[in-house]
Amino acid sequence: MTPTPYPGETGPGTGGPRPRAPHPPGPPATDPRAEERLARATLTHLVEPGDEHAGRALHRHGATRFLDLLTLTRGHADHPDPDPVAFPGTSPARIATWRRRAATARPHHDLDRITRLGGRFLIPGDTEWPTQLDDLHDARPLGLWVRGPADLRAWALRSVALVGARTCTPYGAHTAATLAAGLAEHGWVVVSGAAFGIDGAAHRGALGNGGATLAVLACGIDIPYPRGHAGLLQRIAEQGILLGELPPGAHPTRSRFILRNRVIAALTRGTVVIEAQYRSGSLVTARAAARLGRHTMGVPGPITSGLSAGVHELLRHDATLVTDAAEIIELVGDIGQLAPHRQGPVLPRDLLAPDTARVLEALPGQHPTPLTDIATRAGTHPDHTLAKLYELHSLGFVERHHDDWRLTNSPTEPSNVRHGGT
Template identity: 50%
Template sequence: MNAERAARAALSAVAEPGDAFLNRIIDHCGAEGALESVRTGRPPDGLRLTEKESARLEHWRIRLVAAAPEQDLTVCAELGGRLICPGDPEWPTTLDDLGGERPYALWLRGPGDLRRSCLHSVAVVGSRAASPYGVRVAAEFAAELADSGWTVISGGALGIDAAAHRGSLAADGPTIAVLANGFDVPYPASNEGLFAEMARRSVLVSESPPGTHPHRLRFLVRNRVIAALSRGTVIVEAEARSGALNTASWARRLNRVLMAVPGPVASRTSVGAHRLLREEGTILVTRHEEIVEAVGRLGDDLAPAPQTPVLPRDLLDPVTRSVLEAFPARGPMGPAQLATKAGVPMSMINAKLGLLAAGGFIERAPAGWRLTSAAKGPPPQARPSSPAETTPPDT
């Protein structure tokens, strides 16, 4: 067994993920030297510690007694997993952007290549208590991103995270779950089937050995990995106090693209997303094309302009359209009046009236021609009078 790899497996079992003090020791004397320092409770030569750091080293020394890195690696292999370390071909170099808070190692389960999957990746995160609107948006965005060749990264939680993972899987796309627990511990339990499918088709990622159970701090700490692995983060829904906002702050800190989806103004699950949108640097996104434009290659991944509906009158030639627009909203008008108002010669007006009648825009009246009801459009009461009336029912 590689001693460096075994040392990092042990360190991931005794220290909380991303501890800057432990990373400083590793940088000073390597993972094997750091493990020896933990085992003896003494700092390595040339490294001076504060009182708090000495107490932390003693805490790790006590925890090391219960650590079993060889057993962890054996269980990992039996479950079809692997441990990757900095410098390995599968190690994503974007994690180095975390500096002193980078992972010591990563425990992976699933056939997906982590580094390759992260080359074109987007994090989609949000509220656990997601609304039907948020769940639908997250799943649709993830499926469309997968269809466009992008990997979707999230945290495996209930709500938006699970919807994003499922949307990507539904489109046969790669998706990565960064967990706050060991990859063999299904948390939340209701997502056990989702994790099993991801382990079969994609990849699960954890900073902790198999068998590790989650606690609140680890959910926040793992958010830095989600942000670091991806080119950008999309916040679909977030309450005023939300772990998704912590991921957003990491995305900003790491100079990743930060995006947010607007939601119903009265929804508490959109309060956090709307607050981000009021801050400089957050990009509002409503389509997956806008996400790709934000994180893709400059000039190559531009989002197409939203298509406006083509109305029948848009297909008319300019002269015929001018005759149509000369009609009053109510009542008939004779050919001579229409010709004068539209600026069309009398020799041409009858032909244009014939085209408009054939298209269903006008009809004969006792005193000339008049608009049909279809050409006038829907009655005023059928038109939405405020944005709230256009909101989908499930928002």
């Protein structure tokens, strides 16, 4: 079933832009898409990411009408008070906050700023818009401020999120970098949040292997946060993609970090958590991914490490245990992309036929043992036992000492062993 389009959207299945009232005679009407883009750019300054009240109003009115309702001047003859039911269920305090912010919004300046940075502002209906974000419904982004040379939609279709603790251990950092490098080697895009710890290790692991990486920020994409990652962020902007919901110049807050995580979860095919305490934002990302029907994965750590306690709790309930890139790709990739079967090393004894192995096990050690004693221990006829002893002798397992037999003193290499017959 085709989903109900959001007002103002265009593209396949949307039915075109929302109809607007006829214009009176005069100058030609502006481009509806340009109007929509400008309105949504303004709303990213007014509305906090993930605000479902705003999302419902946007669905109800469209971006331009939503903005009109907020900016009408109370009591002015040309601008009567807005319909009191324009924002049902939304508190007056929230609406007042939107209006205060509207007075300081500078969308033309923001759009000019992103253009000068070599970026763009994407809105639903654009060909580069990743439609999997629509799974967030009323909490989906109003728009995305993007820097980087790649196509966001194409990259997001083949992406995996690697997230975890900021104060990670060397084990966690090494694991994140190794997984990211492995995913990059197989053509997958590594998505994270550019924070210290696991996020930074994942981005560097992908870049170090010549791969693709995407950082979702909780601030304006012109703000180098954290400052210690200014060089990394610049490198991602040049070789990968930086994106965020907030306009240029916006600074991060604690709540914006948490809300940013829903975008990481929705954008990617699956989320891998590498080191996370019980109250970790990374677990928020993983649980959001699970609610959205994405794959949720975790990398185990030492049971004595508090930094892995949250991952282990996740693994006990919703997540799949993974240890390398191949296991991740098996879950998120195409049918048939299976991780290699793993088993311990094949020992020479493993290649012996069962009755031959039984005779070998009957030798007590390197002390010479009579044939009859070996046959009794093995539960076989002496003649059959003797045949097996000669077979074991040819394979290098035993040696003859006069009429007795004992285990050889030298170890047997697997390359010298062939499967014994019956």
